[in-house]
Amino acid sequence: MKLASEFSVPAPAEKVFSLFFDPDTMRGCIPGCEELVREDEKNYRGRLVNEIAHVRFSAGFSAAIQSISDEESGKEVTALLKGEDRRLGSSIKIDARLAVRPDADESSVIAYEMDMALWGKLGRLGEPIIRRRSREVELEFAKSLAAACGVPVEPAQPARAGAPAGPAASAAAPAAASPPVPKAVVAAALVAVLALLAAVLRRGR
Amino acid sequence: MPRLHRPTSLAEAARLLSTLDNPMVYGGGTAIQILVKQGILFADNFVDLAGVPGLRDVSVDAGGVTVGPMVTVRRMETDPEVRQVVPLASAAYRQVANPRVRNTASVGGNIAHGDYRLDPPTALLVLGATVRATSVRGTRDIPIREFFVDFQVTALEPDELVSGIRIPAQPAGASRFEKNSSLGENDWPCASASVLVAAGRVQIGLGAVAPTPRYVTFDAAGLDDQGAVDAALAAIEPALDPIPDVRGGVAYKRRLARVTVEDAVRGAWKDLQDA
Amino acid sequence: MREIEQSWVGGSRPRFDTAGRVRGMIAHVGDQAVGAAAHVAVHRATQPHARIEAVHVDEALAMPGVYGVVTGADLYKQLGDRLLTGPAFADQPALAHEKVRYVGEPVAAVLAADLATARAATDAIWVDYEDLPPVYDLADALAGTAYVHDELRPSSVFGDLKHLRGVRDTNVNYTYNLRTGDAEAARDAGAHTVTGEFWAPPTHHVPIELPCTIAWVDSGRLEMLTTTQTPSYVRQTIADLLDLPLSRVRVTTRPLGGSFGAKMYDRLEPLAAALAWTAGRRVRVTATREEAFLLTTRHGAAVSSSLTADAEGNLVSSVADVRYDTGAYADVGPRITAKSGMVAPGPYRIANARVLSRCVYTNKPSAGPFRGFGVPQVTWSHESLIDELAHELGEDPYAFRRRHLLREGDEAPMGTRMHSADFVGCLDAVANAIGWFDPLDRGTGRIRRGRGVAVGVKAVLTPTIANAVLQLNQDNSATLLISTVDMGQGSDTIMAQIAADVLRMDSRRIHVVRADTDATPYDTITAGSRSTYHTGNAVRRVAEAMRDKLIGLAAERFGVPAEEVSLTPDGPRAGSHEVTVAELVHGHFGARGATLTTEANYTSSWTPYDKETGRSDKVTEHWFAGAVGARIAVDTATGRVRIEHLAVAGDVGRAINPTLVEQQLSGAAIMGIGHALFDQLVLDQGQLINGTLLDYQLPSIRDLPDQLTPIVVESPHDDGPFGAKGVGETGILGVAPAIANAVRDAVGVRLTRLPLTPESITMALEENQ
């Protein structure tokens, strides 16, 4: 299934990126992220655990950066994420594209598109739960990130969740003041995707 | 499967819920068994209410109906007194699944499950029912309009169980329950609505068209039937937030919600005129 | 008619054991006492396409009650390439070997003391995969950047696929080409052309009885009791798999609780046989409903097609590009591709036809035979196109079809002549039934009414072989041994009626033995509506042989020439001579309880179609002809279709049992309503997301039309038993297009994708505004 959305974070891009670079902050923002290890420049692995309502999920995952585009008009990264919960007999694979662009008033916008495959017992539950949960967790993540930036403001309405993925949202965005280091973008992508992953696997009864 | 506990009193049931690891109330058992079979249910202990006395009681008085949580959905459909005092609720309970499931499914489980597609909550919202929740910490009453918090999330705490539902007597007026499926005729609803026109107000409960059952109301004074339909469609608009799935996309579900509400409002209006 | 005659050909006698079926006292496979057996559960793939690096089974093995865990690699070690089976391609392993090719493919089997333990243990197995690029749909597959199979491996079952051995770098495992005249040139020169991109989704059979196989080893023989329509095929497959002589494999069945194509070829049987043989113990393999959805499906099919008429309204060209999505394993997909591709132009006189029909691998559950054998998917296309062409020409869709339908003796575009295929009679019957010629209240406001018709054509499975053995007991009862499997169609009853009619006896005194390859003779298959004709002919012949035998004995006894003896319900007669069958048989043998035995064969033949043109002067033994008429009402606010009247007609040659024929027609029509309006498998990146009966939609009693009229048309076949042909599939062919044509008539929108959901109808209405 395809998921696409964007949300704004009320802090300048540089500040957001520096937070992305801080693993402690990220762990605080991603529900259920117990472990996050950078294996090399392009590969990460970790573990997500969620015990919510009546489904308990514990998944090892890996993330591999596929490409990084560091253009004036915006930053974009693509990553491939894979996770597996053996006990639940479920696997997930996400092709993710993520763009970060500075926005007006010292804030920045994170836009993502995901092509997500969910296989096994969880996959059988179908799409509605996943769509619903992804939006929820996205909101939660955006809130946490805003709080981490010291600006406890409601994030922009991510009303496009569930819309078909369109062209990269960053195309028309103004150039960033200072280009972030690639690793920071990588972390941002990872975070967003993980939030999605967590979203998928949370399920109320 | 999780371990099954079979308390014989409400107090024992509450105690089990407060002490066991990851407990879950086992009511009628229809929804739970399905989750068990899907292999994704996360619960270590079931607290079976079948042996707790008094939970199958229905008492009817002038002010309304008090229903135990283990009363079957089928009884709400067929009990003559229930049908007389809260006809809208009875009509909605009659539409749940099929008669065999209604024979087993319980009134308490039906709402505790928190499924946004279920029919009875639409009527309970309109009638202003109250959910009684019991735990070792005591008993509290939760207005049904505050009960459905989010997608399969209710206002119940993990150690609470539904120990009763109070449905106020339906006021004089007219009511309709309508639902539409989008695939097989006996499929889950794609949109449902309970409508009550009484005391100068229109009250609407919506099912399947948002992550939770939704409630809206507006003043009916001075409206004719078309005016009521227009007002109803305007009133429900902000409440519609459908989840797309195999039964339909967002646009179709919104459309079907409007048609369902329009049909229910027109039907109720007609009943009012005919009365 | 006397009571005894009611039990013969043309009599509507009830099915055997209806009373037992109504009270559930007829034992199906799953009801058989098994004794101590290892219960089997399967660990399934969580990847659509991946190389298996390791299967971790230690935790499962350590669980109390677990006898063993078997992987594809374990089986391959013992069986080698014989592990790969399939009717067209030897491409499917009982347990995935080296690669998994769809989500849910069996990877490892647990043998345990009870089913609950076995299922729990499958959750303790995990697999290391190296994922491969998935092929999710026809577009992915035809793009050809990733391949589901490295190379094609035709099986030995269908000799005509040999040339495909070893072909690499393709997902197309079979191509059928039809070239009659020059269809492209005729299209370009034609005055009126309609085109469409049609889609019929994958669906599932969902027989209510779940599949179940019990297998055991007895004195070096592999024996099996299983839910299959194809016991003779399964015996051969198991013999090949285990490298045993056929005499050391026994396959037995019980009456099936429905099948519709789901329980044929390689389902649970290769796994059960391999486990029983390698573990040396009795095993019981059963599937949950969710697992049953993965065993086989109906092909999703895309058809890009056009139909052209000249200025006078004559059909001059039909062009179709048909793609069948066969999933991870070919199963019988190649046969479907050819047999259905050749009727893609429809049952019409068209001088020029071009069909390209392809069977395509994808990483999804395998698709196989399903009532209609791929024909409903192409009927969806040709019956929508001809309807649209009639509209474009301003002609009545019924009359336009009628003008162009093939008549007796006409050659169809694929080169075979029509016989006993009364399309016109079927079309007239349904048009009359739904009141086509009467004024229609089209409705105003929200509800709009319309009418539609559709015609279907299908070839019977050819060539096939049927055998029958008959034992006449001394008390004038009989035991008929055939390998046709009664799965609800009533074949046991019909075969008894045929034999009884020949022998002038009460058909209720004939016991039909359930298929048992140790006892009942070879029969190709119970499928494709072939049994009444093929096995029916074998039964007619075996009964005629018995009649001749009785007459011979009577002639001897009476001392008269055989020509003077006739067989009556009271026994053989010749002038004043009379004897009962009991006296005759007892007199012959001089022993009580003796039996007379005869055997017979019926084999149909064909001319294989030309590889280049797809044409054959005898591509099939006979044709099925059917038509459907629908009168419907569309609620334009909700998009919901209400079927007010559905009439379904089929030419059955001659109805052996009219009641059973009507039930086949109406039952197929009801299944077809599901396919038309809501029934489909929904997959998301290879994952089935509606694989339970809570989400998968089957017609319930609420989905019945207000009126349903089955119509039996009889245009006797020269070589059919008593003129009869089968009817199991005829009723389903035209249901979806008839309803869609009625929607077109009611609200003016032409839908090309099934099912016709309310959402798709409202969206089309909005676009039309």
Next chain:
Amino acid sequence: MRRHPPTSGTVTSGERDATQPQVRDQAEPSLSNATNRVDSGEAGQITLTVNGVTHHVDVADDTLLLDALREAVGVTSVREGCGVGACGACTVLTGGTSVSSCLALALRYDGAEITTAEGLDENDDVVSSFVECGAAQCGYCIPGFVLMSAELLAENPRPSEQDITDHLEGNICRCGTYPEIRRAVAVAAERRSPK
């Protein structure tokens, strides 16, 4: 479903009517018997009276009524079709009320009076009407339809066609025998309560 090792859990036995939801104001007589407990998280013995014959059946916490009936009692008319209460092939009547035995915990039915299709007489109005109307093709689902019909006619001796449809909507006949089934129920009603 996982099995669990024996524990010190308690299970009440002797409950008679936890499964009789149609009984109003039930007295719950077994509750006075609440001290009569067996120590069994793994298994307990229940009593099922099936078609008039009493069976003592060992069951675990998670044993489904369907499996208890098929495996321990030996009835074959009660069948798993979907496992989720959606097809009706596993229908039984307990105290005259229809239940999906594939969703029912056997423990809850201790003491229940269960009727399956085998338990109906061959001259029963419903059974004989189904036979005469040819309301069975493969027949796999038909016992479920028969029991639902018996329940309907007990509640509503003269059902309309709509009543019949409403009551049978949760049963699936994949052979498509619905027209014959509908006719059979009408014939049975007429036979039982002639107008």
